[in-house]
Amino acid sequence: MSPQDLFNHGLQEDGRRPREARRWYLLAIESGHQEAARRAAFNLALIEDEDGRIDEARHWYGRAATPRAMFNLGVLEEGCGNAEAARQWYAKAVESGHPEAAPRAMFNLGLMEDRAGHHARARGHYLMAVGSGHEEAATRARANLEALSEHPA
Structure with missing residues (x-):
């Protein structure tokens, strides 16, 4: 599965099933594909921020670096x-x-x-x-x- 597909799976789950979205975003990040990883890190940060996980959100926003x-x-x-x-x-x-x-x-x-x-x-x-x-x-x-x-x- 391509890094973009991994990211897209995360998008599909985002808002409905955050645990699944996290899983797909982490896979996209681990793929090493720069653009997919950056976008996945940003979206993962949004989830963590919304859930009040400040340290995790801080980490993923920093990793996204957009x-x-x-x-x-x-x-x-x-x-x-x-x-x-x-x-x-x-x-x-x-x-x-x-x-x-x-x-x-x-x-x-x-x-x-x-x-x-x-x-x-x-x-x-x-x-x-x-x-x-x-x-x-x-x-x-x-x-x-x-x-x-x-x-x-």
């Missing part, structure tokens, strides 16, 4: 209270230039800075998110910029 995985690692680390690790992962997602992950990471960096009271830094991240043209991130960033207008830079 911009979306970097963004999700930022979210995971932020949720665990690891602000510095979250910032690092969001920054990597931004650096990737990925059209989906980078703008969302810019926005989340803005939120983190805003909550920490670093309004000038937050403003910078929000402006980058607006400039990205990403519909959701830009819309949310514009709204947060309006709220920041009462705070001098």
Whole structure:
């Protein structure tokens, strides 16, 4: 069975039978096929994250090493209270230039800075998110910029 077939079997089970999906994803990862392994690691991380298995999710997101995985690692680390690790992962997602992950990471960096009271830094991240043209991130960033207008830079 090809690595892609292994991954596809995991997709078929995903959401219905997570244990079976895990098994197929692990087989795809073990196949050594770079693309199938990366996609399987990402999907396996999503399952582990959803099930609250933080260490396992962290491992598989790291193994996937995609911009979306970097963004999700930022979210995971932020949720665990690891602000510095979250910032690092969001920054990597931004650096990737990925059209989906980078703008969302810019926005989340803005939120983190805003909550920490670093309004000038937050403003910078929000402006980058607006400039990205990403519909959701830009819309949310514009709204947060309006709220920041009462705070001098």
